[in-house]
Amino acid sequence: MSQIPTLDIRRFDTDREAFVAELGAAYREWGFAGINGHGIPAEQIDQSYDVFKRFFALPEEVKRKYHVPGGGGARGYTPFGVETAKGAKHFDLKEFWHVGREIPRDSKYAAEMPANLWPDEIPEFREQAYGLYTTLDQLGSRVLSALALHIGLPQTYFADKTDFGNSILRPIHYPPITADDIPNERAGAHEDINLITLLVGASAAGLEVKSRKGEWVPFTADADTIVVNIGDMLQRLTNHVYPSTTHRVVNPPGEKARQPRYSTPFFLHPNPDFLIDVLPSTISADNPSRYPEPITAQGYLEERLREIKLK
Structure with a gap:
């Protein structure tokens, strides 16, 4: 594959075997794929972006007012200049908001998954943001069903491991860049922490994916395409069968840098107590287990949040 493929997820229902094979091959090679035919109305996405x-x-x-000091950015607002890519010297050029799963406050996961905050100033924010959260959660479950089949697991393998997943919707604002030759990038080279990430609104240029050869490949998707990539948790669970590929958001050239950029990734996580232990179906003589010690999803998440300066 010379470029990152885009696949129609409706084929999961009409041409399952071929779709699963093609999707699995895309993720083995790139750790990224575009997904269209997802049925999410453009109007829903546009209305969400409007409130964001x-x-x-x-x-x-x-x-x-909506920043929670010491909260690790788990809910509400994270100001500009806080998040820093792992190992980077300079912070990312962005501010963002986090929406998490709505769960009963007497849930066993309540300590790891705090209640959401909602901005009083924009009454429609909650309905739009949580509506998009729910829609992307459902789409992510379909993608995981296909990946489960690709690595020899039951289609429903992930269902009871993500039904209370500590997943996050993150509306992001990259403000206009007003100075030239700054060392910061809009989003420094990084890998995602979670199982898979679904990115809505990747139609603005800037996203680049690092190929196996070490080349940066721009990936500007069509407006109706959602970009879905593998995160570190799924890379670990599958013993690197699915790579968590390094990616970044570069600063645009010239006058384009003076324009703001918005994007909204959905980070699909497992339930906090899910044990990330290498799947036996991904271990072979050519690919021995790389992780003899399992770790809970919550333990792994906290470790990584410290690395990116959110904790």
Whole structure:
């Protein structure tokens, strides 16, 4: 494959065996694929982006009301200049908001999954953000069903391991860049922490994916395409059968840098107590187990949040 493929997920219902094979091959090679035919209305995505943009346009002191000091960015607002890619010297050029799963406050996961915050200034924020959260959660479950089949597991393998997943919807605002020759990038080279990430609104240029040869490959998807990539947890679970590929968001050239950029990834996580232990079906003579010690999803998440300066 010379470029990252885009696949129609409707074929999971009409041409399952071929679709699973093609999707699995794309992830083995790239750790990334575009997904279209997903049925998420453009109107829903547009309305969500409208409320997100309105929030980020609020005065700084208003937005900071929703920042939770010591919260690791788990919910609410994270200001500009905080998150830093693992190993990077310079912070990312972005601010963002986190929406998590709504669970009963007497749930056994309540300590790891705090209640959501919602901005009073934008009444529609909650409905739009959580509606998009739910829609992407369902699409992510379909992608995981296909990947389970590809590595010889039951189609429903992930269902009871992600039904209370500590997943996050992250509306991001990359403000206009007003200075030239700054060392910071909009998002420094990194890998995602979770199982899979679904990116809505990747139609703006800037996303680049590092190929196996070490080349940076731009991936600007069509407006109706959701970019879905493998995260570190799934790489570990599958013994690197599915690579968690390094990617970044580069600063655009010239006058384009003076324009803001918005994107909204959905980070699909397993349930906090899920034990990430290498799947036997992914161990072979050519690919012996790389991780003899299992770790819980929550333990792994906390370890990584410290590395990226959110904790």
